[in-house]
Amino acid sequence: MEERHVIVTYRLDHATIHELCAQLEPDLMSAIRHPTGIPPLLQVLSVLHFLASGSFQTTVAIASGMSQPMFSNVLSRVLSALLKHIRSYIVFPQVGDLPAVKGDFDALGHIPNIIGAIDGTHVALVPPSRSEQVYRNRKSYHSMNVQMVCLADQYISHVNAKFPGSVHDAYILRNSSIPYVMGQLQRHRVWLIGGSLYYSPKKVFQIIVACCMLDNLALCRQVPFLQEDGPAGGLVASVEPLDSEEEEVEEEDIDNGNNVIQQYFQ
Structure with missing residues (x-):
């Protein structure tokens, strides 16, 4: 994935995403109890996409190759891991x-x-x-x-x-x-x-x-603010159900998620 598309999708560049993932990885790895658990990079990418787009959980979950209940758990996990570092950001x-x-x-x-x-x-x-x-x-x-x-x-x-x-x-x-x-x-x-x-x-x-925290990170790393071609998007003014607490992991979703990571590295 070329750098411009990465910045548009995640609001951070390749290098900053990898540094962030390395910082959060201990918490994200310790939370995985299933042998086919979601890789930390995919967890971070899916949450960055969600925060950057302001879209529905279901939409981001599909794009990331996972179910909505699975993404709901990933969102909670990544946010909790990130907030542990608030004093650094x-x-x-x-x-x-x-x-x-x-x-x-x-x-x-x-x-x-x-x-x-x-x-x-x-x-x-x-x-x-x-x-x-x-x-x-x-x-x-x-x-x-x-x-x-x-x-x-x-x-x-x-x-x-x-x-x-x-x-x-x-x-x-x-x-x-x-x-x-x-x-x-x-x-x-x-x-x-x-x-x-x-x-x-x-x-x-x-x-x-x-x-x-992520806005400060992008600012400190001088990541440019880029938008997709066309009208600027905004937050969707609709109501989603509150987050599910289910923690099921589906192997088909994991396979789809691995495809997302492979596309990111192309």
């Missing part, structure tokens, strides 16, 4: 980084002493039946209220994706690590400037943070 600027970070913002918008742009967004989900109202936001749909901080180059330096949609932005800010960090940096006179697919709250949290 999402890092807030340290004192020694401040001059360069402030300089980047000054060059971008001529506003001095800025070390981050902070804002919130709502990500739709299927709420737990026992606490449905907690997830209903001010626009009357169910969501997680996500707080992020970005640097001038769009690197995500902080993400907080654990609060339901009904929680006010100010409460999320007060109960995040940002006030403490900014208090520690106060003497440096720096500031923050601020302005679908549906899953359970836990899975939404994992997907959001994983996407932030």
Whole structure:
């Protein structure tokens, strides 16, 4: 598979995908209990495709040569493995980084002493039946209220994706690590400037943070953002069933998955 097609499909290049796979492989191998278990590379490729496309699980599962229940298990496995490395991918600027970070913002918008742009967004989900109202936001749909901080180059330096949609932005800010960090940096006179697919709250949290980590990885490796020819795609605004917890492995699916890996290496 040529490099451009790899980047369009997975949002990462060959080299970065292999490094990511090597990092996650111990966790992905330990989770395989079936003798014909899914190779770690196929697990990583299928989840990267899912996150990059915003498509249905069934669509990605078919493209990856596996069943939807199997892909659901793979998705949970890879997300859990990836989030173990969050501190390596999402890092807030340290004192020694401040001059360069402030300089980047000054060059971008001529506003001095800025070390981050902070804002919130709502990500739709299927709420737990026992606490449905907690997830209903001010626009009357169910969501997680996500707080992020970005640097001038769009690197995500902080993400907080654990609060339901009904929680006010100010409460999320007060109960995040940002006030403490900014208090520690106060003497440096720096500031923050601020302005679908549906899953359970836990899975939404994992997907959001994983996407932030992978976006930072692509940015740090200078992977270009490429799209397929034609109109730009978006998230599919439909509801899929919540993830199945089945862990069956079908040998026919494994054979199809091996074909995906072979195509990737061509």
